[in-house]
Amino acid sequence: MSQGVKFSIAMAAFAAVLGSVVAMFLVWTQAANAQNAAAYSLPPEVWRWAMASAAAATAISTAAAAHAVARLGSAAIGALAEKPDLFGRLLIFVGLAEGIAIYGLIVSVLILNRLA
Numbered sequence: 001m002s003q004g005v006k007f008s009i010a011m012a013a014f015a016a017v018l019g020s021v022v023a024m025f026l027v028w029t030q031a032a033n034a035q036n037a038a039a040y041s042l043p044p045e046v047w048r049w050a051m052a053s054a055a056a057a058t059a060i061s062t063a064a065a066a067h068a069v070a071r072l073g074s075a076a077i078g079a080l081a082e083k084p085d086l087f088g089r090l091l092i093f094v095g096l097a098e099g100i101a102i103y104g105l106i107v108s109v110l111i112l113n114r115l116a
Contacts, residue, residue: 008070012063019059023052042115050115054108061104068097 076090 012066015062016059019055023055054111057104057107062101065101072097
């Protein structure tokens with residue numbers, strides 16, 4: 001395995017772990033505030049699942065984007081070494097792969113928006 005692939009796997013794992021930690025923090029914070037039932041119009045179980053699903057959407061999409069950019073980036077560098085005039089086209093492909101993370105973030109915002 002090359003050094004770049006190892007780094008991208010490590011970054012994807014780090015993003016997944018960080019997303020899981022944030023999800024657990026949000027679940028525990030909501031569970032701690034569950035006694036204040038007047039502040040929330042939904043049951044605490046709904047809040048827990050919504051927070052966990054929003055965190056999972058962000059974490060999984062970020063890990064997928066990291067994997068896609070790692071694969072596509074290494075191929076793009078190889079193609080760029082042979083034909084430097086492909087820079088614009090290759091940059092578009094890397095940007096499309098990075099868009100996966102933004103889609104996950106949008107889904108998370110939509111999930112959290114439904115709670116309010």
